[in-house]
Amino acid sequence: MTQTVVTSPTVLLTGFTSGIGARMLEELLEHPSRPSLVLLARGAADLEDALERARATGLVAMGALADLGDLGSVRTALEQIHAAQERGAVRPVDVVLLNAGAQFTSGRRAGAQGHELTFAVNVIAQHLLLRGLEPLLAAGAHAVLLGSSTHRGKKASFNLVPDPQWRDPEDLARPEPPADGPVRSADERGKGGVAYASSKLALVTLAHDWAERLAASGHRLNTYDPGLVAGTGLGRDMPASRYWVWKHVMPAMSVLPGASTPRSTARHAVRLALGDAHGALNGGYVEIGRVTRAEAATFAADRRERLWAWLEGAVRDHLPTYAASEGSR
Structure with a gap:
């Protein structure tokens, strides 16, 4: 596949309010291609501020509110983008950069549809976004999903996050039951860490099928692993003392192999997304700018088939009206 040259691409970005995003x-x-931007955010004030900044630099920009913990909200945002395309206010999307994600210190939270919130945001909403964006893509469009070294196990995350635990998607999407008594905060954090690592394992698994599906229509999809980036808003659910260490002490780890800073890793991610680096790559796993390979377990056919089928059922009632309901690969 050859790289499509786009002088002024339309770029859709999620998760841009803090940290890497x-x-x-x-x-x-600042990119010389002067992209048009489509921004999705949960908060109206954050979205409006970003749109004002983009327009102040002379860029065309539109935005939509989207809470990734609520599939109905995601659907509404997708339909707004489609309507904007229909009236000619937004061109077809050349680049999809799905950066938004979530990590919590518990596995007990649930999204609007009742799914465990980490899995809802990091996996189900990502699938719905891609399903809804698929008909809105320009020829040769490129999508990038944000992976994580946590899908490889705790050693890859400097032992900061527990090992992922693959289970049937129905189980991964089920919140922990409410506590029936006092709980140890360390146990809760551990369960939250497992939920996060497991959601990233599922997302990297899902990415293989999306890369194949999009390639069939002349598009590309790759997974970007930002490495360990301490100090970002991903840790905002931590207790105050731990969050202070995360924000002010642990960023010093950026000098270690497998770690990075928000600025450095964002630069690599944008270069990948816009085709400035690895312009012909499809289905790749890129870690801080370097092409590697996802864990072998993510290629398991039985896991991939079950995950895709389950996700299709989970998003079926929330697909935008313009999107085909058929999810076959």
Whole structure:
């Protein structure tokens, strides 16, 4: 597959309000291709501020509110983008950069549809976004999903996050039951860490099928692993003392192999997304700018088939009206 040259691409970005995503937005605002932006955010004030900044630099920008913990909200955002395309306000999307994700110190939280919130945001909503965006893509479009070294196990995350635990998607999407008595905070954090690592294992698994599906229509999809990036908003659910260490002490780890800073890793991610690096790559796993390979377990056919089928059922009632309901690969 050859790289499609786009002089002024239309780029859709999620998760740009803090951390890596905020640096991604900065990279896009400064990129010489002068991209048009489609921004999705949960908060109206954050969205409006980003749109004002983009327009102040002379870029075309539109936005939509999307809470990834609520599939109905995601559907509404997708339908707004489709309507904007229909009236000619937004061109077909050339680049999809799905950066938004979530990590919590418990596995007990649930999204609007009752799914465990980490899995809802990091897997189900990502699948729905891709299903809804598929008909809105330009020829040769490129999508990038945000993976994580946590899918490889705790050693790859400097032992900060527990090992992922693959289970049937129905079980991964089920919240832990409410506590019936006092709980140890360490146990809760451990369960939250397992939920996060497991959701990233599922997302990397899902990415293989999306890369194959999009390639069939002349598009590309790759997974980007930002490495360990301490100090980002991903840790905001931590207790105050732990979050202070995360924000002010642990960023010093960025000098270690497998770690990075928000600015550096965002630059690599945007270069990948816009085709400045690895312009012909499809189905790749890119870690801080370097092409590697996802864990072998993510290629298991039985896991992939079950995950895709389950996700199709989970999003079926939330697909935008313009999107085909058929999910066969």
